[in-house]
Amino acid sequence: MIPLAAMPTEARAASARARRELVVGVDVGGSKIAAIAVDPSDRVVGREWRPIVTGRPERAGDDLAEVVTAVLHEAGADDRDLAAVGVGVPGRVDPRTGAVSLAVNLGWQDVRLGSILEARLGVPVVVENDVRAAALGLLRRGALGPVRDFAYLAVGTGISAGVVVDGALRRGPRGLAGEIGHIVVEPGGERCSCGGCGCLETVASGPAIARRATERVAAGEPSSLAAARPDAEPPRRGGPIPITAADVYGAAAEGDPLAREIAEAAGSRLAWAVALLVLTLDLERVVIGGGVAAAGEPFLDPIRSGLDALRADAPQASELIGRVDVMVAADGSDPGPWGAVTVAREARAAPVPAGREEVGHG
Ligand SMILES: [Zn+2]
Numbered sequence: 001m002i003p004l005a006a007m008p009t010e011a012r013a014a015s016a017r018a019r020r021e022l023v024v025g026v027d028v029g030g031s032k033i034a035a036i037a038v039d040p041s042d043r044v045v046g047r048e049w050r051p052i053v054t055g056r057p058e059r060a061g062d063d064l065a066e067v068v069t070a071v072l073h074e075a076g077a078d079d080r081d082l083a084a085v086g087v088g089v090p091g092r093v094d095p096r097t098g099a100v101s102l103a104v105n106l107g108w109q110d111v112r113l114g115s116i117l118e119a120r121l122g123v124p125v126v127v128e129n130d131v132r133a134a135a136l137g138l139l140r141r142g143a144l145g146p147v148r149d150f151a152y153l154a155v156g157t158g159i160s161a162g163v164v165v166d167g168a169l170r171r172g173p174r175g176l177a178g179e180i181g182h183i184v185v186e187p188g189g190e191r192c193s194c195g196g197c198g199c200l201e202t203v204a205s206g207p208a209i210a211r212r213a214t215e216r217v218a219a220g221e222p223s224s225l226a227a228a229r230p231d232a233e234p235p236r237r238g239g240p241i242p243i244t245a246a247d248v249y250g251a252a253a254e255g256d257p258l259a260r261e262i263a264e265a266a267g268s269r270l271a272w273a274v275a276l277l278v279l280t281l282d283l284e285r286v287v288i289g290g291g292v293a294a295a296g297e298p299f300l301d302p303i304r305s306g307l308d309a310l311r312a313d314a315p316q317a318s319e320l321i322g323r324v325d326v327m328v329a330a331d332g333s334d335p336g337p338w339g340a341v342t343v344a345r346e347a348r349a350a351p352v353p354a355g356r357e358e359v360g361h362g
Contacts, residue, residue: 023083024036035068136342208266275310293329
């Protein structure tokens with residue numbers, strides 16, 4: 001490196017001008033990639049999102065690098081302004097190596113995402129599980145006030161929770177703490193992407209809600225959803241799903257009986273998940289985010305009703321469930337991308353020692 005004093009004046013000026021020390025947080029979801037660029041004073045200076053094409057892990061590095069470049073462009077910046085990148089991935093991740101060993105909903109297996117992106121972008125890249133990153137982001141930013149025991153429950157293409165206990169993120173020895181989407185809520189129920197049957201994800205994830213609505217409309221059940229999607233037919237394996245979860249919650253809000261039934265089934269099982277988290281860990285708050293939760297009140301109402309029913313059934317449990325604060329993440333609060341920014345910043349503050357070794361793999 002050339003000492004600053006030895007640089008020509010113009011080079012020194014350019015170097016001083018160029019560096020804005022932006023940290024980019026990339027949240028990889030089952031249906032889209034969302035990114036923000038944040039400056040050192042916590043201002044979001046760029047936002048970008050695009051649909052994700054799943055099932056092509058060999059393109060993961062290219063796709064994510066493109067989003068990083070795009071969000072820098074959006075911020076009026078370029079790669080010289082980039083200080084670090086954090087990436088949240090829905091799956092099993094080793095943050096020490098940046099390797100994604102398994103992300104079922106993305107169709108990724110053994111992707112060395114951190115090294116690939118570092119080679120592409122030339123800055124440190126930290127990869128963490130998306131939901132655990134989001135929970136850490138809420139904690140570090142003080143977004144929930146002085147709350148030290150909470151869960152961030154993400155309901156989207158998959159379902160998972162990031163749990164903070166006594167003011168510390170719980171990862172677990174295998175980095176899998178909070179995989180609540182795979183508790184069985186309907187024994188012998190539908191086959192899940194994990195290989196099990198009747199998991200919470202088969203009832204309350206975005207694709208599950210969409211699939212249930214599509215199948216029942218196609219079977220001829222009366223619903224306003226049929227008018228919205230006259231082309232609805234049972235989804236072929238891997239084919240498009242014509243009715244979305246957002247359609248279902250929209251129709252439920254309008255009072256459509258079929259949509260309400262499906263929303264209530266999802267909500268009652270999500271209430272079980274909330275109760276499970278609260279009863280196990282004595283949490284003060286559960287914040288629900290993710291693509292499906294973006295429906296807002298029509299999404300939250302059946303969860304509240306489900307919790308009311310649990311309180312009524314179990315006076316002893318109602319003490320704990322009654323005190324918990326259940327809320328939907330504020331629109332535009334970006335817990336996922338902010339979580340990715342947070343893990344990148346924490347790694348900058350305490351860099352991983354040289355000679356990283358791969359652990360917890362496979
Ligand atoms: Zn499962």
